[in-house]
Amino acid sequence: MFKSKLNEITPYTPGRSIESIKKDYGLTDIIKLASNENPLGPAVDFATVSNNIELYPDYTTHPFIGELSKHLNVTNQQLILGNGSDEILQIIALALISPGDEILSSSCTFSEYKFVAQITDATYVEAAMENHTYNVNNLINAMTPKTKIIFIANPNNPTGTMLTHTDIEQLMAATSPDTLVVLDEAYAEYVTNPTYPKSIELIDKYPNLLVTRTFSKIYGLAALRIGYGMAQAHIIEGLQKVRQPFNVNGLALDCALKALQNQSFVKQSIQTNNEGKAFLSNELNTIDCIIPPSEGNFLYVEFKDIDGIQLCENLLERGIIIRSMKSFGQNNAIRVTISTLEQNQRFIKELHECLKKQS
Numbered sequence: 001m002f003k004s005k006l007n008e009i010t011p012y013t014p015g016r017s018i019e020s021i022k023k024d025y026g027l028t029d030i031i032k033l034a035s036n037e038n039p040l041g042p043a044v045d046f047a048t049v050s051n052n053i054e055l056y057p058d059y060t061t062h063p064f065i066g067e068l069s070k071h072l073n074v075t076n077q078q079l080i081l082g083n084g085s086d087e088i089l090q091i092i093a094l095a096l097i098s099p100g101d102e103i104l105s106s107s108c109t110f111s112e113y114k115f116v117a118q119i120t121d122a123t124y125v126e127a128a129m130e131n132h133t134y135n136v137n138n139l140i141n142a143m144t145p146k147t148k149i150i151f152i153a154n155p156n157n158p159t160g161t162m163l164t165h166t167d168i169e170q171l172m173a174a175t176s177p178d179t180l181v182v183l184d185e186a187y188a189e190y191v192t193n194p195t196y197p198k199s200i201e202l203i204d205k206y207p208n209l210l211v212t213r214t215f216s217k218i219y220g221l222a223a224l225r226i227g228y229g230m231a232q233a234h235i236i237e238g239l240q241k242v243r244q245p246f247n248v249n250g251l252a253l254d255c256a257l258k259a260l261q262n263q264s265f266v267k268q269s270i271q272t273n274n275e276g277k278a279f280l281s282n283e284l285n286t287i288d289c290i291i292p293p294s295e296g297n298f299l300y301v302e303f304k305d306i307d308g309i310q311l312c313e314n315l316l317e318r319g320i321i322i323r324s325m326k327s328f329g330q331n332n333a334i335r336v337t338i339s340t341l342e343q344n345q346r347f348i349k350e351l352h353e354c355l356k357k358q359s
């Protein structure tokens with residue numbers, strides 16, 4: 001009954017929830033550092049949001065779209081909203097892919113790119129990373145006349161590394177105008193490196209470039225599912241044709257509007273992340289491990305001789321949920337979300353206990 005392609009798909013396994021760990025391990029005090037969520041909570045007080053949930057939500061007339069376009073300095077016609085930025089990635093593939101087309105990305109990157117290739121009958125091609133980072137030359141060498149979409153997570157999940165403005169210019173110069181380059185900037189607001197791409201400038205320059213961002217991370221609205229894509233208007237017009245009419249729910253629109261107006265929360269989140277990153281990096285550097293420079297709200301930690309899967313299990317027993325990198329073929333690596341000082345300290349303390357046990 002089902003398409004044979006579906007045999008290749010392993011359903012996505014989300015990070016373990018706090019509730020499931022409470023139930024399975026009989027613990028009460030649990031911290032989740034597995035899904036790169038905002039440790040400060042949401043940028044909006046949900047109780048202050050009123051919504052007519054009996055009405056269908058039309059985002060094209062909701063004040064949020066106007067506020068967002070003003071915030072980004074683009075026009076409404078340059079924006080498409082999605083049920084999370086995940087949905088935008090899927091919309092892109094639905095609109096562009098015919099069977100046999102290729103989607104190009106990199107090894108050790110966000111799993112959604114391969115997933116959208118599989119459900120749209122595209123061939124998924126992975127260019128090798130170098131030093132835990134997307135490599136522009138490898139991407140260029142992997143392009144073929146069939147390449148329809150190039151997905152780039154920037155910063156990359158799970159390694160945290162980024163390509164610069166110059167890297168993206170180099171890539172765009174080598175890309176066919178019939179190929180859409182998608183810069184997935186889910187963690188853009190956390191980036192401190194000044195060479196990070198100026199994406200709005202790039203969009204103006206390249207008609208085959210699209211940038212996605214999300215309200216799930218810095219704005220703390222992961223459960224509401226709202227993200228967006230921005231590009232030149234002709235690209236957005238094409239994508240709008242395959243979007244479900246009411247794909248973004250009304251509560252998400254109302255909350256995202258208030259969240260966007262709360263830029264002091266964004267500043268506070270960035271500061272907490274920078275402090276947490278410095279603390280965790282210092283502490284982890286006392287252990288034999290490699291940590292690629294992260295521009296996101298998480299660290300990728302590759303150990304020399306430590307079994308990362310076992311380590312995640314041992315941390316779970318102590319009420320700490322982090323992510324094993326087994327699904328990327330890295331059994332000796334983990335990814336941990338950067339959190340508040342208190343949670344970071346607890347993670348480090350429990351990590352040392354687990355490492356003693358495993359050595």
Ligand SMILES: Cc1ncc(COP(=O)(O)O)c(C=O)c1O
Nearest residue numbers: 084085086153157186214216227
């Ligand atoms: C690189 C990257 N892109 C996109 C997403 C999806 O975000 P959203 O919650 O907006 O669907 C994530 C979520 O973890 C991510 O890491």
